[in-house]
Amino acid sequence: MMANITDYMHELGINARQAAQALVKATTAQKNKALQCIAGQLADAKETIQQANQQDLINGKKNGLSSALLDRLELTDARLEGMITGVKQVIALADPVGAIRDLKYTSSGLQIGKMRTPIGVIGMIYESRPNVTIDAAALCLKSGNAIILRGGSEAIHSNKAIAACIQQGLQQANLPAHCVQLVNTTDRQAVDLLITMPEYVDVIIPRGGKSLIQRISEHAKVPVIKHLDGVCHIYVDQYADLAKACKVAVNAKCYRYGICGAMETLLVDQAVAEKFLPIVAQQFIEKGVELRGCERTLSYLPTINKATEEDWFTEYLAAILAVRVVDNIEQAISHINYYGSHHTDSIITENTESVRRFLAEVDSSSVMHNTPTCFADGFEYGLGAEIGISTDKLHVRGPVGLEGLTTEKYIVLGDGQTRG
């Protein structure tokens, strides 16, 4: 068995490399045609996909999946329509490949600039939601990358049905079916192999729980674009418009508790704490949010629970909010950089000096002004779609769309110049 799965994964790798070479040559029109064909195949295969999905749902119930997980797994009519719409949206996005920037003459008479190119082969490891299969495939295809998909075992039938549509669409458009390959086994060894084949895979994008991502990062021999937790902050500056601050803070927490852009800690400048805290606390309590405060917060809100050191580090993804009163913007920035996860943080202020400092000094993938942190999302950012949100510093930070799936090479144009 060991030899079989190794051979199988290497075969996927070789196929992917070959497909990637074909994709580098594909024109934007060809790639768009393939996406159009894939959308058509998905529309035609709705029933087949939903039958496969039923099988996953039945197995999931048998295996005791929680109702939340079963809900994420289900491909309703609306979700299938959403998948098809998603593919069409990717068609409408500009093709990043081949874009040339900063092409300038140097003193030696050469023209030197940078050209955007595909990365090559992407390995995607994800859990639960089968719609990731099509979202990831569409983005990789448009950006000229081959992709090897490893979905969760609980969605294997749904994923296989979707992947079949994708491969049919690719062939219809005269592109290799191997541009998009799904690992067809739920054997865990497949993941261990996928993340240790730098000869076939250029980057791994994991989407799932923190433990999955940490395990992958720990063992990968291929670069990983990580999406770790979002311990996001809103800092209400001494110069904040408090009505705006209240509206933004409540939206940042309550838009949806379970997303990585949800605010987990509210920092309030001591100059406005007395006035602001009772107002905002009332709104949170009305919405059923449990508040946990520092000592100074408790002096204004004596009925709430006390926050521990651990609370400042915690991504609740739930109706719980840590609240701390800080001395000034300096302390707010220090708190965010120390306790936060470098995901998304926002300042509420009407003072331009505070904005400048916060934007420059907060070391997060998204830094915001007068904006709720829950806006951290590729679609909201105008990327069209996202394959994940990077909490890494190198290559790409924040929501990863088409540009993040590409790299740049130097182009050097001369006319027989020589050096020396």
Place this chain on the structure above:
Amino acid sequence: MMANITDYMHELGINARQAAQALVKATTAQKNKALQCIAGQLADAKETIQQANQQDLINGKKNGLSSALLDRLELTDARLEGMITGVKQVIALADPVGAIRDLKYTSSGLQIGKMRTPIGVIGMIYESRPNVTIDAAALCLKSGNAIILRGGSEAIHSNKAIAACIQQGLQQANLPAHCVQLVNTTDRQAVDLLITMPEYVDVIIPRGGKSLIQRISEHAKVPVIKHLDGVCHIYVDQYADLAKACKVAVNAKCYRYGICGAMETLLVDQAVAEKFLPIVAQQFIEKGVELRGCERTLSYLPTINKATEEDWFTEYLAAILAVRVVDNIEQAISHINYYGSHHTDSIITENTESVRRFLAEVDSSSVMHNTPTCFADGFEYGLGAEIGISTDKLHVRGPVGLEGLTTEKYIVLGDGQTRG
């Protein structure tokens, strides 16, 4: 001892993180002042530095260093002047930090764009040449990064003397001395620790032999910007101007044999081989370059040696050149992508369709047209200086200057918008 070196490296890490926070706040003027002060300190300490360098040279001779290595180690007056000039050139470069691009309104009324920021803490591991100490420090300082330097044991006295000047210059400009730290021990464990402290170090840049870089990549728990070998090609297309092709090919090989941008394999289209090979071969043979050819090459140049499969993979860094006749541009591109090291490759042609294909399909950090590959160099590319040449695909490819030492974060500017 183990505990001591661990403590020492962690101390360097903590110091670097603190210094990086100060550097994020530093203005361009402050950073330039520090560079100016460092240049001044170097000028004042010439004698001290050369005394330290003498000690390294004496030890090197005792330890049997080759004359080539001793030459690289020596800090002559001219090289010291060059170091000072280098620092002044970095002052003149534009500060990349804080640059904002693509700031646009989205449909939700937010302004979203990207701001360039320092990476944080760079770990630099290098061998032999002590001038890397100052080059790397100047580039990291200008790009707002703290740096931990680990030079070769053979240059430890020279490096300490240079690092002392740098730290004095930093303090003179009211920046923390810990912005630039040199590992003051030659213990090899220091390297193992430096590459496994992601809490303190954001990226490792190794400069040295292939085995050093591979060992670091294998064991690092921190992203590595690798500079591996340069198996660079020139492809003489069927539409080449053969006089130009000859001039460029000779320069690409003979400008300097030992640089990574030197041509190692010459590919000649079969349509022009009969005419081109005898002319170019004569020039190479006159310059003492050994030619190793494929069978078709041998039919035109019967006196040269036969190339083996291994030759196509080899970075000679010497007066040896592999020569292959290819059927067409298709085969040339396949050869380069398969046997090459994705460093720098050039096409010689007067045909625009050939240029378009070559630039798009060759998967290398620099792709060139009518230009000798030996131009692959940060200074020639107008970067002012380079900290290395990346053969990696993610984050940065090709010569790495100030921009490659930075990353980007999203900035999101609103006025109280809410999501939902």
